[in-house]
Amino acid sequence: MRLDKFICKSTHYTLADALILIERGRVVVNEAVVLEVSHQVHKNSVVTLDGALLTTRPFRYFVLHKPMDMICSNVDEKYPSVLNLLDVDQVTELHIAGRLDADTTGLVLVTDDGHWSFNLTSPKNRCEKVYQVRLSRPISSDAAKRFEDGILLQGESSLTLPAKLHIVDPYTVLLTLTEGRFHQVKRMFFAIGNRVKSLHRQRIGGLELDVDSGHWRSLTQAEVAALSVHA
Numbered sequence: 387m388r389l390d391k392f393i394c395k396s397t398h399y400t401l402a403d404a405l406i407l408i409e410r411g412r413v414v415v416n417e418a419v420v421l422e423v424s425h426q427v428h429k430n431s432v433v434t435l436d437g438a439l440l441t442t443r444p445f446r447y448f449v450l451h452k453p454m455d456m457i458c459s460n461v462d463e464k465y466p467s468v469l470n471l472l473d474v475d476q477v478t479e480l481h482i483a484g485r486l487d488a489d490t491t492g493l494v495l496v497t498d499d500g501h502w503s504f505n506l507t508s509p510k511n512r513c514e515k516v517y518q519v520r521l522s523r524p525i526s527s528d529a530a531k532r533f534e535d536g537i538l539l540q541g542e543s544s545l546t547l548p549a550k551l552h553i554v555d556p557y558t559v560l561l562t563l564t565e566g567r568f569h570q571v572k573r574m575f576f577a578i579g580n581r582v583k584s585l586h587r588q589r590i591g592g593l594e595l596d597v598d599s600g601h602w603r604s605l606t607q608a609e610v611a612a613l614s615v616h617a
């Protein structure tokens with residue numbers, strides 16, 4: 387981790403503050419003053435600020451139920467960011483592991499552990515994401531087979547990974563994916579001549595969404611570990 391980031395993660399200082407502290411020679415790594423913000427700090431590095439030992443805060447992990455018309459971004463744009471829903475300290479350190487579109491609702495994971503989220507969202511780890519999809523036309527009889535075989539999405543050169551389709555009724559299906567390409571669910575249904583009317587993510591790995599829309603909770607250590615099995 388970069389030294390300036392390490393300071394943010396172990397104090398209440400911002401990145402801009404960290405830059406000043408480092409440039410003023412107030413930060414010592416392994417008994418040597420370091421003036422470079424990009425200096426790499428490792429697990430066993432001993433870092434002090436004005437002589438006081440710094441240790442990073444433990445990582446944080448949250449599950450959040452994204453409502454309609456909020457975005458999975460760190461900053462507000464046309465719609466507000468879902469991070470506004472989290473009334474916790476140091477929100478700017480958090481990021482979203484696996485984004486949803488503004489008009490998609492459901493399960494979103496939020497963390498400051500970049501390694502965990504990278505592994506969780508990597509298609510190599512085949513972590514299941516289950517979406518409830520409402521369609522504008524009845525589901526076609528060959529849809530399950532086409533999704534199982536993989537679809538060539540417009541503008542892409544590789545087939546989608548095998549996906550499972552469970553038909554609830556002609557206009558409602560559950561789709562299980564193990565990857566997360568851009569607008570993947572909507573593009574898969576478009577490719578088979580249908581259209582997604584509404585989309586809701588209800589499960590990631592073994593974690594079912596269990597909080598109300600607009601609400602969140604911390605993950606338990608067991609849930610974090612279970613999701614790390616994919617990592």
Ligand code: URA
Nearest residue numbers: 486487490569571572
């Ligand atoms: N696929 C989509 O098309 N949109 C989402 O928000 C998530 C998956």
